[in-house]
Amino acid sequence: MINHSAYDSLITFDGEDLATPKPSLATSWQVSPDGLTYTFKLRDGVKFVSGNPMTSADVKWSFDRVKNLKSNPAFFLDSVQEVQTPDPATVVLKLKSKAPALLAILSSPALGVIDSKLVQSKGGDSSANASTLDKAESFLNSQSAGTGAYSMVTYTPGQEIDLVKNPNHWRGAPKLDRIVVRNITEAATEKLQLQRGDVDIATGLDQDQMKSLQGAQGVTTKASPAATTFYVLLNNNPQVGGAFSNPLVQQAVRYALDYDGILQIAGPGAVRLAGVFPASFAGALPSSDAIKQDKAKAQQLLQQANVGQVTGAITYGSDEVIWGVQSAVLAQKIQSDLNAVGMKITLNGLPETTALQQYRDGKNQIGIWSWAADYPDGENFLVYAPGNTVGKRAGWLADANADAKDIAQIAANAESEVDTAKRVQLYTQFQQRLNQVGPYAPLFAPAVPYGFRSNVQGVTFNSVWGLDFWTISK
Amino acid sequence: MNLQVFIARRVLFFIPMLVGITLMSFILTHAVPADPVTANLGEQAAANPEAVATFRHQWGLDRPLYEQYGLYVWNLAHLDMGTSISTRQPVALDLKQRFPATIELAMVAMIISLIVGIPLGILSAVKRDTIVDQVARVTSLVGVSMPVFWLGLVGLLVFYAHLGWAPPPGRLSANIQPPPFVTGFLVVDSLLAGRPDAAIDALQHLVLPAIALSFYTLGVLTRMMRNSMLEVLDEDYVRTARSKGLRESVVVLRHAARNGLIPIITVIGLSFGRLLSGAVITETVFAWPGLGLYAFTSATSLDFPAIMGAGIVIATVYIFVNLLVDVAYAFVDPRIRVS
Numbered sequence: 001m002i003n004h005s006a007y008d009s010l011i012t013f014d015g016e017d018l019a020t021p022k023p024s025l026a027t028s029w030q031v032s033p034d035g036l037t038y039t040f041k042l043r044d045g046v047k048f049v050s051g052n053p054m055t056s057a058d059v060k061w062s063f064d065r066v067k068n069l070k071s072n073p074a075f076f077l078d079s080v081q082e083v084q085t086p087d088p089a090t091v092v093l094k095l096k097s098k099a100p101a102l103l104a105i106l107s108s109p110a111l112g113v114i115d116s117k118l119v120q121s122k123g124g125d126s127s128a129n130a131s132t133l134d135k136a137e138s139f140l141n142s143q144s145a146g147t148g149a150y151s152m153v154t155y156t157p158g159q160e161i162d163l164v165k166n167p168n169h170w171r172g173a174p175k176l177d178r179i180v181v182r183n184i185t186e187a188a189t190e191k192l193q194l195q196r197g198d199v200d201i202a203t204g205l206d207q208d209q210m211k212s213l214q215g216a217q218g219v220t221t222k223a224s225p226a227a228t229t230f231y232v233l234l235n236n237n238p239q240v241g242g243a244f245s246n247p248l249v250q251q252a253v254r255y256a257l258d259y260d261g262i263l264q265i266a267g268p269g270a271v272r273l274a275g276v277f278p279a280s281f282a283g284a285l286p287s288s289d290a291i292k293q294d295k296a297k298a299q300q301l302l303q304q305a306n307v308g309q310v311t312g313a314i315t316y317g318s319d320e321v322i323w324g325v326q327s328a329v330l331a332q333k334i335q336s337d338l339n340a341v342g343m344k345i346t347l348n349g350l351p352e353t354t355a356l357q358q359y360r361d362g363k364n365q366i367g368i369w370s371w372a373a374d375y376p377d378g379e380n381f382l383v384y385a386p387g388n389t390v391g392k393r394a395g396w397l398a399d400a401n402a403d404a405k406d407i408a409q410i411a412a413n414a415e416s417e418v419d420t421a422k423r424v425q426l427y428t429q430f431q432q433r434l435n436q437v438g439p440y441a442p443l444f445a446p447a448v449p450y451g452f453r454s455n456v457q458g459v460t461f462n463s464v465w466g467l468d469f470w471t472i473s474k
Numbered sequence: 475m476n477l478q479v480f481i482a483r484r485v486l487f488f489i490p491m492l493v494g495i496t497l498m499s500f501i502l503t504h505a506v507p508a509d510p511v512t513a514n515l516g517e518q519a520a521a522n523p524e525a526v527a528t529f530r531h532q533w534g535l536d537r538p539l540y541e542q543y544g545l546y547v548w549n550l551a552h553l554d555m556g557t558s559i560s561t562r563q564p565v566a567l568d569l570k571q572r573f574p575a576t577i578e579l580a581m582v583a584m585i586i587s588l589i590v591g592i593p594l595g596i597l598s599a600v601k602r603d604t605i606v607d608q609v610a611r612v613t614s615l616v617g618v619s620m621p622v623f624w625l626g627l628v629g630l631l632v633f634y635a636h637l638g639w640a641p642p643p644g645r646l647s648a649n650i651q652p653p654p655f656v657t658g659f660l661v662v663d664s665l666l667a668g669r670p671d672a673a674i675d676a677l678q679h680l681v682l683p684a685i686a687l688s689f690y691t692l693g694v695l696t697r698m699m700r701n702s703m704l705e706v707l708d709e710d711y712v713r714t715a716r717s718k719g720l721r722e723s724v725v726v727l728r729h730a731a732r733n734g735l736i737p738i739i740t741v742i743g744l745s746f747g748r749l750l751s752g753a754v755i756t757e758t759v760f761a762w763p764g765l766g767l768y769a770f771t772s773a774t775s776l777d778f779p780a781i782m783g784a785g786i787v788i789a790t791v792y793i794f795v796n797l798l799v800d801v802a803y804a805f806v807d808p809r810i811r812v813s
Contacts, residue, residue: 070528075518131528137562156571157561158771159763180648184761188627189643192635198642319774353776355510360520374518389521 001203001466002161002181007112007146008170010040010059010091011103015460016224018280018376021103025113025147026091035418037097039132040091046170047153048115049144051330056085061116061126068130073110076375098416100423101377108375109465113325149174149470159183163469168393175473177365187321194219200474201452201459203466206324207267210449220454223269223447224461226323227278227373229381230266232257232334232441235365237395241359244365245395247437254441256341257334262443265329269447275431276371276384276438278445282420283378283427290442291435298341310343315364317356318349322370323446326428330443331368362393370446372426378414378427384434385411394439403437480804484797491793492786496550500543501783503778509707510535514559533559533778546782555786556779560772565783568768574658575645576764579756580749582680583688587745591692591740595699598732599707609742610696617693624751626686626715626759633682640676643761650675683760687752691745698741702734708735736806743799747792 012024012096026040046054060083079099084092093102104109116124122322123135139145144152151161161181184190184204191209195216205213213221234250235241243249247347263270271278274285302310314335320327328349335345345366350358359367371390373380380444383389386408388399396406407430414426434440452459457469510533511526519525530536534545547557555565598610633640645660646652652660653667660678664673705713707730715729716722754766765784772780 070525071526072516072519074525075522131532140563156763157558157563157568158768182644182648182761184643185758185767186627186761187761189761191628192630193642196635196638196642199646351508351774353508353513353774354506357512360512371517374516383517389517 002129002152002163003112003465003470004148004465005107005150005163005179005469006144006148006152007109007114008046008148008383009107009109009111009113011106013107013376013464014463016462017316017427018104018463019282020228021107024107025059026106031418035100036095038093038095038102040093042089042091043170044089046147047146047168049166049168050118052115052117052287054113054115054147055088055130056091057088058110058113058116059083059091060085061120061124062114063111065114065124065126065130065134066111068126068128068136070131073108076105076108076111079293082350096420100416100420101375101379101412104377105375107464111149111336112146112173114140115147118145137396149468150179169470171470174470176469179469184227191451194453197257197453199368200456201343201450201467201472202365203448203450205449205451206321207265207449210267210324210451213451216235218454219451221449222459222461223267225269225271225278225463226446226448227376227380227463228323228370229273229278229279229445230325230368230370230443231328232443233277233359233364233369233390234439234441235362235367235395236400236439237336237362240363240395241365241439242312243305243307243310246305246307248301249307249310250439250441252298252301252305252341252435253338254435255294255301256343257337257441257443258293259290259443260293261337262330262333265333266325266446267449270325270444271431271447272444273442274435275428276381276434276440276442277378277427278373278381281373281376281378281381283424283431285431285435287426302342311345312338312343313346314366314368315348315350315358316368317352320352320355324449325446326367333368334368359393362395364393368391373463378424382411382415382430383406384438384440385430396439403433407433407438416457477801477804481797481801484800488793488797492790493547495786495789496547496782497543498531499782500546500778501771503776503781504539506776508776510559510778513774513776543696546779550786555783558675558772558783559777559779560780565779569765569781569783569787570658571655572763572765572768575660575762576663576750576753576757576766577791578659578763579680579684579687579762580746580753581750582684584642584691584742584746586684586688587691587695588701588742591695592699592735593691594736595696596703596726598696598700599703602704609702614693614696614700617689617691618697620689622686622690622755623759626683626756627700629682629686630759641678643679643683643759645676645679645762646672647675647679683756686759687749687756690752691749694741694745695738698738699734702737703730706734707732736803739799739802739806743796745793750788750791775811 008025010026011021014022025043027043028041030039038078048054050425063083066073079095079097080093081096082094119136122139125133141155149166149169151166153164154162163179165177187204187206187209190202190204193199210221213219231457234244234253236245238245259272263272272290273286274287274290314331316327316331318328331347335347340344358364386396386404387390398404408424410430414423415422417426449462450461456474458473462469511529512519515529534542558568561568590661594610598607601607649671653663653669653672656663656666660676661673664676712730715725754770757764757767769784
């Protein structure tokens with residue numbers, strides 16, 4: 001949210017939309033027929049807050065720095081071989097391998113363009129050794145250096161960030177002079193402050209608070225789609241999963257769940273998922289195709305599996321709340337649904353970090369987790385493929401059997417398919433296969449719950465960057 | 475043994491305790507069955523060996539544990555507490571920004587507990603079994619048994635949300651610019667900067683969280699004071715004082731209360747520790763950017779340097795307050811110095 005307000009990326013999206021890339025600092029782009037060269041024309045006359053003009057050199061410097069710092073966002077540019085700058089208004093990205101999701105990736109606020117002149121003078125470095133040479137972090141934590149609608153003037157970690165408007169912003173001056181972003185740790189406290197009008201916008205509410213805010217005077221509540229999928233993980237590794245590594249038991253779980261009840265827990269705006277892609281993504285299966293609860297069928301599948309009494313434990317972060325959805329509440333619901341078809345399920349709620357560690361180590365027998373898109377392309381969700389990040393966590397390796405090999409191949413093909421129609425078709429096929437033999441039960445895509453004072457306009461939450469402060473007025 | 479030697483000995487004892495604290499916090503934080511990589515790197519970066527290696531190297535996590543600990547103590551001896559993984563600031567700076575917020579809160583809470591708890595305890599003992607005593611006993615029961623979290627939220631709901639008497643959570647209103655950092659105590663800094671508006675605003679923000687936090691200590695103090703007074707009021711010297719024809723107020727305040735206060739000093743010392751731990755929860759409810767909240771968030775993100783730093787500061791304060799209590803005790807009761 002802060003990055004998006006202080007820095008601009010080459011590409012952006014409109015409002016809640018995640019499907020159509022729109023110009024931002026780049027006004028137009030061209031992709032070579034082999035899909036390995038992307039040429040961007042930069043917007044004319046854009047200036048940084050410092051007054052320096054924004055040129056292709058800044059784009060190159062910013063991208064090189066992200067790559068070479070090797071920290072969280074570096075993977076965004078894994079496919080980029082080289083950033084070239086034939087002239088100040090043109091940027092060319094040369095790729096190592098085809099990356100059809102690149103445009104969506106470039107919308108990330110982590111790839112915002114930085115004022116390279118200013119930041120270099122403060123110890124910034126983008127060379128291959130940037131991870132040890134770059135000394136600009138403390139400077140960039142004290143003030144921002146972008147072209148965005150607002151610039152950050154103070155940052156107190158964990159507490160508060162103060163933004164002031166950038167009157168020379170290229171989209172026109174923003175409507176508010178100053179924005180204070182405060183960390184309110186307790187959601188109940190945040191709700192009270194919104195009701196009293198002491199905060200204008202609250203983005204840290206949970207579903208309980210959203211319910212009690214319905215009809216509150218002077219408060220508008222809203223939910224925007226989040227590019228996140230909630231799912232149940234069933235470990236395919238017999239040593240960890242026990243009975244749950246059996247494909248028939250996995251199928252039984254998919255039929256045992258009361259999806260309507262689960263959607264109630266997820267809150268207003270949440271969407272039932274038929275596959276592992278969020279409904280707003282190209283290639284998502286239509287909600288109407290989703291598996292419906294069928295207890296008789298679940299029991300029959302269990303009998304067919306012939307594994308005796310099925311027992312297991314659900315691992316989840318007991319203190320975890322994602323987009324207002326409490327993992328603990330979800331875990332209890334799933335426990336009771338599975339027990340209703342004759343399984344014996346216990347709850348294994350752990351502190352979030354510990355649960356996450358076990359999940360990443362592939363040690364959850366049954367787990368309740370979510371995967372959030374880092375950029376709006378279905379490619380994010382190929383992590384569910386056998387041998388990929390989530391696949392490995394579910395003990396599902398690419399060489400497990402013929403099905404696994406096959407699905408892994410579909411995922412690999414989708415990753416490098418440049419033709420959109422063909423890629424979407426591969427995405428669909430991928431999810432359909434997962435629904436037959438995958439060790440997952442897709443649940444829902446949540447909605448981001450937020451509330452704001454009714455006199456505030458232009459509040460729209462985008463799943464990639466949060467709020468765009470430029471559109472907000474009061 | 476005289477008082478100076480007694481104090482010097484206690485202060486020297488402080489050094490091995492400090493080493494013990496660092497060792498304990500180090501072992502405990504590393505015993506958590508989770509990796510800082512999990513808590514601090516995103517899904518994609520955590521799955522990338524190169525990003526994980528860079529992270530480990532950056533934070534010294536690729537060295538053997540004994541080396542990590544040795545390095546930490548070495549740096550600490552040079553007054554360097556390291557850099558926090560989550561705030562990316564020196565831990566010492568983080569602590570400097572947050573510690574005063576907690577002390578400000580804890581001190582006001584302590585003052586409230588003292589000026590309400592002690593008189594209430596005395597009154598309750600003197601007016602034993604009357605309505606005054608009942609009210610005092612219920613108050614102390616509520617204080618001791620109700621969780622700070624609940625008291626804080628109910629306080630906010632009633633006095634802030636419904637009645638509008640209390641200001642919103644936080645240390646200052648959003649429209650008031652914080653005064654320049656001198657002591658870190660907002661009330662003091664505002665006055666130093668000649669900004670009475672900010673001082674009043676800061677004070678208003680302090681009242682509700684401090685009351686919520688004070689309840690437990692207040693309850694304990696009231697109870698202890700009542701018991702201690704009841705004991706003292708039965709003593710021979712009180713009877714003597716009364717029989718001399720002294721006024722009851724003089725008997726109670728000058729003769730009984732003075733002696734009744736001795737055991738209370740110990741309770742005050744112990745309660746201060748309780749205030750610091752209660753601050754963690756109070757700070758969460760009231761969005762109070764203090765040490766408690768810092769310790770909590772560092773613990774959840776396995777931010778080792780920050781956890782260690784917060785642990786050392788809290789333990790030091792606790793030891794220091796108990797040192798003061800011992801000294802005060804030795805001062806009041808000379809028998810302690812001998813043993």
